[in-house]
Amino acid sequence: MHVAVFGGTFDPPHNGHLAMCLLARELLHIDKVILSISNNPFKLLRSDHDDHRKNMVGLLAxxxxxxxxxxxxxxxxxxxxTPSYTVELLRFLRTEYPDVQLTLLVGEDSYREFPLWKSYEELVLLCRIAVFRRVPPEQIAHREQRLEMIGNVRFIDFDCPISSTTIRADIASGRPVTAKIPSAINRYIIDHRLYRD
Structure with a gap:
């Protein structure tokens, strides 16, 4: 069994997240996706908004x-x-799924900083990595060569300009976001008046 691990703040989840998962299924032959909701690194206390994020990720699922x-x-x-680190999540998932192949889905921007991640050498032993890159390959060639020596990394060209930051700004400004997020998530945001200020 091949399980993809896709972590993020998902604030809110959008069509880009959906497209990444579906492309991973097509190109990597994923059997299942685990959507892991990460903490906001600038806010350690839980809030009602964390529950909203979890509910919206449930709608994405x-x-x-x-x-x-x-x-x-x-x-x-x-x-x-405490602050959450990807390696800790992968350790936990490895105990939950000891006999499956795990692949971590990451964006190219995150991958650029990968050598700065906590225990990244261990992380590449816990899972494979699929990088969805949005920039020309020559800009990350040196990092690609380094990681190919320590882990199994697959690069996937992925052009999706949607971002959660832009969606929040659009909603706050009253601009429509129906083309950027699934309809059920859009309805949830409207019903709970999220991102209005």
């Missing part, structure tokens, strides 16, 4: 299931009272 891609929501990182 439902969208994936409609495409017959099993998806599970993990709130393990949200429960931590």
């Amino acid at each position: 439902s969208e994936l299931k409609k495409t017959e891609l099993p998806a599970e929501v993990s709130g393990w990182e949200l429960q931590k009272k």
